[in-house]
Amino acid sequence: MEFTLGQVAAILQGKVEGDENQKVFRLDKIQEGKEGGISFLSNEKYQSFIYDTEATAVIVSENFIPTKALKTTLIRVKDAYTGFTTLLEAYSQFTKASLTGVQEPSFIDESSSIGENCFRGAFSHIGKHCSIGDSVKIHPQVFIGDRVKIGNNTILHPGVKICSDTIIGDNCEIHPGAVIGADGFGFAPQADGTYKAIPQIGNVIIEDHVSIGANTTIDCATMGSTIIKKGVKIDNLVQIAHNVIIGENTVIASQAGISGSTEIGKSCVIAGQAGIIGHLKIADNTTIGAKTGIIKSIKIAGQTIFGYIGMDMKNFLKAYSIFKNLDDIENRLRELEKKP
Numbered sequence: 001m002e003f004t005l006g007q008v009a010a011i012l013q014g015k016v017e018g019d020e021n022q023k024v025f026r027l028d029k030i031q032e033g034k035e036g037g038i039s040f041l042s043n044e045k046y047q048s049f050i051y052d053t054e055a056t057a058v059i060v061s062e063n064f065i066p067t068k069a070l071k072t073t074l075i076r077v078k079d080a081y082t083g084f085t086t087l088l089e090a091y092s093q094f095t096k097a098s099l100t101g102v103q104e105p106s107f108i109d110e111s112s113s114i115g116e117n118c119f120r121g122a123f124s125h126i127g128k129h130c131s132i133g134d135s136v137k138i139h140p141q142v143f144i145g146d147r148v149k150i151g152n153n154t155i156l157h158p159g160v161k162i163c164s165d166t167i168i169g170d171n172c173e174i175h176p177g178a179v180i181g182a183d184g185f186g187f188a189p190q191a192d193g194t195y196k197a198i199p200q201i202g203n204v205i206i207e208d209h210v211s212i213g214a215n216t217t218i219d220c221a222t223m224g225s226t227i228i229k230k231g232v233k234i235d236n237l238v239q240i241a242h243n244v245i246i247g248e249n250t251v252i253a254s255q256a257g258i259s260g261s262t263e264i265g266k267s268c269v270i271a272g273q274a275g276i277i278g279h280l281k282i283a284d285n286t287t288i289g290a291k292t293g294i295i296k297s298i299k300i301a302g303q304t305i306f307g308y309i310g311m312d313m314k315n316f317l318k319a320y321s322i323f324k325n326l327d328d329i330e331n332r333l334r335e336l337e338k339k340p
Helices: 005-012 044-051 080-097 313-323 326-338
Strands: 015-017 037-040 057-061 073-077 179-182 187-189 195-197 203-206 217-219 225-228 304-306
Touching: 005 015, 005 057, 005 073, 005 080, 037 080, 057 080, 073 080, 179 203, 203 217, 217 225, 304 313, 313 326
Parallel strands: 037 057, 057 073, 179 217, 203 225
Antiparallel strands: 015 073, 187 195
16 A cells, blocks of 8 residues: 555654655665655664665654754654554554455354454354454454354454354454463362363453454353453463453563453553462552562552562562572671681
């Protein structure tokens, strides 16, 4: 697709310094920019590239002041990084909106309904009594079980598995290989040392504007619902167990794991490889550092928790300042013990 710089500036609510009729059709890194491309500059360490780039245009912040002549045309916006993100979103929407129709072979049960302007990729499967909204993109090899409800403008990338009774809201995006609604890990120990499987009869509810990364798994509830609330962003390879509730606008990075029946508050940040045991409550605006283990509830909002067994970050840093010097402390103690 091709756009004039004037059209781009209108999308970004910015101003072109130069010819608004120049056309761009590609998004480039500033150091790799070529004619017909558009890039952005937000990080000072890349500033030298703006003087040599061959990109047709570069998005810059309002306060950018060049120190020498430029070959490229500037589009000034309030914040360059946010502006380029907005452009990426617009470009993505344009490309996705053009994807409609049905690739064969694909299957939809006659008892299910699907809205307008949808796309169904080859080898996709939609089970019984499903309700699919408008402008939903179901890519190849997606499996959708029975009684699933999906809102408008949601995208299911290749290989996604949506198990029965799952409810997904509007404007969600689920990336390749994710599994939503598989059985939770529920087994009752028996007197003879074996384990008896506990039937998992609940479902998963995913609210609007949720993003779920590749190969992430979200288990259905034992009873009731596992709930991912509005605006949550989940990275690749995350495990969310049965009956977990994730609060609005929380973000979870790769390889984190949340055990059953734990409730995560709003606007939390859970970093990579963090682990949270079951039946806990995590307060709003909590930040949990990478590889942190959480073994008790966090009741005070706004804390940053860090450490293999999680503790308040300030306390952890104080403790670390001591135990990193334990060898020296031990030697000094021995010397003191030798004194009469």
